[in-house]
Amino acid sequence: KRQGFPEFIFGEGKTPEQIMAIFEAMQKRGDDVVVTRVDKEKAAEILVKHPEVTYHETARILSWKAVDSQEKRTGYIAILCAGTSDLPVAEEAAVIAELLGSNVRRFYDVGVAGIHRLLDHAEEIQGATVSVVVAGMEGALASVVGGLVSHPVIAVPTSVGYGASFNGVSALLTMLNSCASGVSVVNIDNGFGGGYQAVLIDRLAGKGSD
Amino acid sequence: KRQGFPEFIFGEGKTPEQIMAIFEAMQKRGDDVVVTRVDKEKAAEILVKHPEVTYHETARILSWKAVDSQEKRTGYIAILCAGTSDLPVAEEAAVIAELLGSNVRRFYDVGVAGIHRLLDHAEEIQGATVSVVVAGMEGALASVVGGLVSHPVIAVPTSVGYGASFNGVSALLTMLNSCASGVSVVNIDNGFGGGYQAVLIDRLAGKGSD
Amino acid sequence: KRQGFPEFIFGEGKTPEQIMAIFEAMQKRGDDVVVTRVDKEKAAEILVKHPEVTYHETARILSWKAVDSQEKRTGYIAILCAGTSDLPVAEEAAVIAELLGSNVRRFYDVGVAGIHRLLDHAEEIQGATVSVVVAGMEGALASVVGGLVSHPVIAVPTSVGYGASFNGVSALLTMLNSCASGVSVVNIDNGFGGGYQAVLIDRLAGKGSD
Amino acid sequence: KRQGFPEFIFGEGKTPEQIMAIFEAMQKRGDDVVVTRVDKEKAAEILVKHPEVTYHETARILSWKAVDSQEKRTGYIAILCAGTSDLPVAEEAAVIAELLGSNVRRFYDVGVAGIHRLLDHAEEIQGATVSVVVAGMEGALASVVGGLVSHPVIAVPTSVGYGASFNGVSALLTMLNSCASGVSVVNIDNGFGGGYQAVLIDRLAGKGSD
Amino acid sequence: KRQGFPEFIFGEGKTPEQIMAIFEAMQKRGDDVVVTRVDKEKAAEILVKHPEVTYHETARILSWKAVDSQEKRTGYIAILCAGTSDLPVAEEAAVIAELLGSNVRRFYDVGVAGIHRLLDHAEEIQGATVSVVVAGMEGALASVVGGLVSHPVIAVPTSVGYGASFNGVSALLTMLNSCASGVSVVNIDNGFGGGYQAVLIDRLAGKGSD
Amino acid sequence: KRQGFPEFIFGEGKTPEQIMAIFEAMQKRGDDVVVTRVDKEKAAEILVKHPEVTYHETARILSWKAVDSQEKRTGYIAILCAGTSDLPVAEEAAVIAELLGSNVRRFYDVGVAGIHRLLDHAEEIQGATVSVVVAGMEGALASVVGGLVSHPVIAVPTSVGYGASFNGVSALLTMLNSCASGVSVVNIDNGFGGGYQAVLIDRLAGKGSD
Amino acid sequence: KRQGFPEFIFGEGKTPEQIMAIFEAMQKRGDDVVVTRVDKEKAAEILVKHPEVTYHETARILSWKAVDSQEKRTGYIAILCAGTSDLPVAEEAAVIAELLGSNVRRFYDVGVAGIHRLLDHAEEIQGATVSVVVAGMEGALASVVGGLVSHPVIAVPTSVGYGASFNGVSALLTMLNSCASGVSVVNIDNGFGGGYQAVLIDRLAGKGSD
Amino acid sequence: KRQGFPEFIFGEGKTPEQIMAIFEAMQKRGDDVVVTRVDKEKAAEILVKHPEVTYHETARILSWKAVDSQEKRTGYIAILCAGTSDLPVAEEAAVIAELLGSNVRRFYDVGVAGIHRLLDHAEEIQGATVSVVVAGMEGALASVVGGLVSHPVIAVPTSVGYGASFNGVSALLTMLNSCASGVSVVNIDNGFGGGYQAVLIDRLAGKGSD
Numbered sequence A, B, C, D, E, F, G, H: 001k002r003q004g005f006p007e008f009i010f011g012e013g014k015t016p017e018q019i020m021a022i023f024e025a026m027q028k029r030g031d032d033v034v035v036t037r038v039d040k041e042k043a044a045e046i047l048v049k050h051p052e053v054t055y056h057e058t059a060r061i062l063s064w065k066a067v068d069s070q071e072k073r074t075g076y077i078a079i080l081c082a083g084t085s086d087l088p089v090a091e092e093a094a095v096i097a098e099l100l101g102s103n104v105r106r107f108y109d110v111g112v113a114g115i116h117r118l119l120d121h122a123e124e125i126q127g128a129t130v131s132v133v134v135a136g137m138e139g140a141l142a143s144v145v146g147g148l149v150s151h152p153v154i155a156v157p158t159s160v161g162y163g164a165s166f167n168g169v170s171a172l173l174t175m176l177n178s179c180a181s182g183v184s185v186v187n188i189d190n191g192f193g194g195g196y197q198a199v200l201i202d203r204l205a206g207k208g209s210d
Ligand SMILES: Nc1ncnc2c1ncn2[C@@H]1O[C@H](COP(=O)(O)O)[C@@H](O)[C@H]1O
Pocket: A008, A009, A010, A011, A036, A037, A190, A191, A192, A193, F179, F180, F181, G083, G084, G085
């Protein structure tokens, strides 16, 4: 556990009982808790016993306290995706970032097949400290954003698509091969990791090194 | 051999002697000839004995006659790529299209990392009957162009790149997963195939079906 | 959205409620709507509330209006496959093409293991403006058709098969490596994309470029 | 070593000296010898010292005696391929079969892109005891032949092609997924194995089991 | 349909109703019928309406007549596998072979980890006209058998195993790379194809080519 | 080109003449220039004509001016690798970072097989604003460092290794699957990309966002 | 069956009835029995009829007698993993080792992201005769342990993870590429194989060879 | 460096000068040295300056002192392979084992296609403390040996083969999927790793744990 950070629990493959057990142990220790990958049904079961918990439905995240006690920063993280199917991963990144005390601005209808919707927001995106680009299928959005902004871009490939998308491999390769500089990549569907890395970078911006 | 088309020979892996032998046989039969994938050294050897032949250096193509006898069309094929390394494949497509009697307009510095250079030409590209998009590394250009134009796009992935570009597989997958409709794909580095398919489509535009 | 075209919705992974919500929003805007990948059960639920909608069962498509207002063309698109298992993808292509105003002729029992059934229709297939070849397993049909006709062929690999068919990868590779020229390829099981690209080409034939 | 068969040596990666050493040892033991994968330069060096040896250039085979002493059969093996680039593998199969005493008929210009050239020979091919189909790129020939004949087909994928042919993987998968029954497959470029298996089958035809 | 052979139907993915419809159509035409990949539940439903049909449970095959009318041959096909998990594929091959009129001898407990059980049967296996070797996991049995016998071996990889067996890919590669000559391979889990190819070879032995 | 940054040229696959031509064009425009992937031989040829250029041998980089004009920061980037074979990639990252004005501290003998050498430097590494971890073979170093530090880690897989390292794929997958949070990844052997992304992050630390 | 060892049965894919049948046959022969991969539900059904059997829940193993009759050794096997998700595989290894008569010490919270928890146990781990390292995701633990100890390490990759973990392939490759010497690897999720190999080595330590 | 062991240097990709520099540094420190992957030409250059060094040609190893000072053991390691092409890897394992003080017995003509040659040595192989099985192509030898012996087997896949051997992947998968227990695997062509792991095990046998 990083200091000043909540405990993170990976909820997938754990039963509601297992999650509550870990949860309660941590509450006892006085730790804030964030559980990722909790579907609606599991969350409902848990909320009955733990009404003090917050459930972020699209992000599939359960949190208890976990809002950073630090004073709010004026900088913000831009989180971008193309639409409906990538939303759960984008929201996982966004909610993680907010729970760790960063400001987030969402740009959620900016797929490359409609490049003008992206360009309409170019200035606001460029104003961020760091961007998180979430994209499935061909994953081209990361390169286009990388070319538009001069801050670091964290690319999160998603398993959205079918056939030759190979469950996110196509988007992953696109992002690793980005012709734009300043793009680094996390695992397929790892909204948590994308949001977390963005927060580390955003905090640096808040602190300064010298 | 398609009627009204020259004979096409795949020059890679053939010696200058083998190429000339096939060549001479076809000249005897009165056929026009186009040889692809002929490097500079081989071409030089052949030109000594066959000064009547034309060598297109960047495209690596040798041609003899082969310009379509049809009257020139007013429509044109747009051929796009991002720059230096994709040029040989883009030129292979362009020269094939010209040798088969189509008009070609080249847009060769329009990579997605500098989206505005592409958008500057949007209208002229949209005016084409068909676009051929040549791209390596992450291959994102095909999706962006597919979103800009309403005519068919033929995407040609190239083996340009290193590491996780896997010799063109990354660009190929990107293109097959294009979120823009109206994009179909040919083999990695197959500039010939991209140019040829574009000509078939461009000719339809010239003929009309009803 | 392309002008004069309906809105396309990808129905897979959406609930009947989500589909109807999008649907109703578009009806309000006066847009025609086409929803792909809707299975029988979902369609039934939707039809109860929206009896004005048409369900194309094998194609798994729901449509509302969407027949192109343009006068009908005399040209036609040929859609070919080998039989039973590829039918849903072939019909997806065929229904999309018809909904966009093209004429379609179906050749649905022409697998390469019985080459004569294909050859019996050679002339009628060659008469089309463009062919869509749908094939799984070894996907060899695209090459054979590519060799028979002189118009563009759009190849659609399907995930039909088992073992080393690798969910359509085998057919995809076959088609990308076609020894016949004039064959370009869309994603595995992408009947929608194959039909759409064919319509763009068929319309060119109707318009002429010069 | 199978009884009545020569010794087979895999020449690739062996020096002329190593090949001659093995060779001479076997001659001493009175064994016939066949060395595969011997390129022209190596063969030349060996022939200087062993003029009694025969070199089959396209097949890249060196043989010494090795023609089966059995009386010649009336049946024959059909060996098919599409042309120039597959010739070395097809000839490897053909020469092995002849050296083991089978009759061979060659059909070497019968690619699926020109299906009629294949069909012109359909009857003579069907008359064989077994067919060996050698094909690279998309490898579709095996399925088409499998559909035409009622005897066993041995398919030999070759590494001919580029890009998504993946050094023969595309052709290999095509052949393993053949929709025609009665097709079995050997390793990529394994003309030796295809010819050998065909001989075992052809000999059965000569013997009868009951 | 091959002359003198029943119609083969691939039952997987078809409903009992669809199977019975095809079935009845063929019975009307007077054709024998064999349906593969029919699980126990589907078979039970069909048998209620068609008690004249035979169900081969382990082989998952439904057959109606289909025993070759030819006089029985004295030769036999050897079918080998290592045990429990490969049985359905081995039986698919065996039942197909028997339905097509061949004699079959089964060797079903001969995995390479207990080499002596295999060697105990070496002579009887060598006496066959052709062997079908069915194996999953590492698939090594095909090479060992290929080394023991002098007739053709048809290798059938199965998807048995977990982890790095990659659903049969490991066994498939092993068999394609067999260091024993006279081994050719069919698709993963393709017991039908293995049995069918063996019958074509076994019939040759029965006929003789000269 | 990012403002205040030099022009970057990818030197691989370009002749000394091509590099010098680009180079001279940029000097004329007054741009600083950095050329990556220039081997010793090429560099020697260029230095003869351009003695004003600096060659960084291990990093394989040619630079001309390009040291950022900003006042030096007090923060630093940690660059880590395991030894000899990864040095060229690590140095590519380090030199890029220095040329762009960042301070760099090198930790070049800290492979996971000798974990104590790494731990000896834990405090100094943790003091950096960002770490670049360069590793081939199993690439485990990124996870271990990710667990030790609370700043962002940029992981650069290298193609060092043989056999199942698959030219860097093994290290790439390891890094993408890092169990430590705060690790993002660039392309195989992309020392340039790793250094560049680290600089963007290090500059943020220098600036602060609020 | 190895002498002095129980019979091992792979329970996955077998019904409780099939397992009990094999079980009873072996009891009759007087053999000890160990069944792996038996989930809780199956185990419950079997225990009703066979209360004499022991079920090891996390390890998913059913055993009957099978504790080695040899006098207990003083040496021990170290079994290591990072936590929750790898436990079933680690316990499979541990229980197998104990059933075969070895002493086992478990180190189950020693992931590389918290290197100090591992180092706290370094001496006790080094004291073992052999270590079994169980790890999913990036699998880096095997290399770190390999560097710490001077006895043989058996690495067991697990399918734990998502996205680019590719069901254990990432961990498998990491382990095969270990930069530490003295690490050998078994199949993904093969806790049984890891435990078994460790016992063979631990017994050697007990016996001595000279 | 393990205590009592020489320093190991990986010679591939290092120049003779670099090797000699490391070498001399270690000699100065009084360390024994073993350099692997040194080809004949490099070795010759080094031997001119360092005649005190021993070159093991087939194993491609240079050694200086490095024979373990411990008294010789009576146990032995069995090293097995099928022949010519696997020899360099087998010898790498054998020489490493001997340099580390183990006794080695070589069984170098025991491929599975000639199972009887292997069985002729079964007793002597079973007498070893541990076996190292080196095999390329289909790699089946490891399973067969694993079934014959009751001691640990270390399997070393080699890159020998062509086509679908995929540079050793086929053999690697075979070995990981071994149906025989007691087989663990090292990287492709890693004779060094196989020999080293065998020595660790053989030494245990010499020591005993209790
Ligand atoms: N959605 C997620 N994706 C990747 N890693 C996660 C995710 N959620 C939590 N984690 C990580 O998983 C660890 C907890 O795993 P576990 O012990 O299995 O609950 C945390 O320390 C996080 O670093």
